[in-house]
Amino acid sequence: MTGNRAIERLRALPLSERRTALEELVVTEFxxxxxxxxxxxxxxxxxxxxxxxxxxxxxxxxxxxEDVLACGISANVLFNQPTVTQLLEHLTRDVLVDLFDSGDGIQEDDAAAARRAIADSIFEDLYQS
Incomplete structure (x- = not known):
């Protein structure tokens, strides 16, 4: 998958699903x-x-x-982020921040996204009643 296609695929996903998709992509490359x-x-x-x-x-x-994500990654970062989990944090917070920013400058993790989705669903049900 070329970088532009991978980024487009990530961008097309809801914010709550992007981290999981990025993890799958990184794990595949590793x-x-x-x-x-x-x-x-x-x-x-x-x-x-x-x-x-x-x-x-x-x-x-x-x-x-770098090829698959169409971005530069410092070799020092890979040595300073010695696990896949730490690398994913670096990618979401520093390198691909535009894909993981909820629009208010605050990144939303999967748990927060799930809680927000549940709350939205409850409020939607209340207002429909």
């Missing part, structure tokens, strides 16, 4: 770099080096993610 099968689980909180990455492989994943 698994491909590590030659893992689809059924193998990638520990999101495991250090890159514990997962089997070398400095060369980290550079490879950086290049893959």
């Amino acid at each position: 698994k491909a770099t590590l030659l893992m099968t689809d059924d193998e689980e990638l520990p999101l909180d495991g250090s890159y080096f514990d997962l089997g990455f070398t400095s060369l492989r980290i550079t490879e994943i950086k290049d893959r993610l």
Whole structure:
């Protein structure tokens, strides 16, 4: 998937679903770099080096993610964000902030989005009664 297509796909999703979609995309790239099968689980909180990455492989994943996300990622960030979870936080808060900003400058996590959706549903039901 080219960068523009990946970003367009993420942008087309509701804000509450974008983080999960980005995680799937990043995990797919990490698994491909590590030659893992689809059924193998990638520990999101495991250090890159514990997962089997070398400095060369980290550079490879950086290049893959830059291509697929159409953005620059500092190699230092990958070394300073040593887990997939931390990398995802960096991507959503610093690199792809325009995709994860709810419009008021505050990013909404999945739990907050779910709570908001439930509240909206309850209010909608109340007003229809």
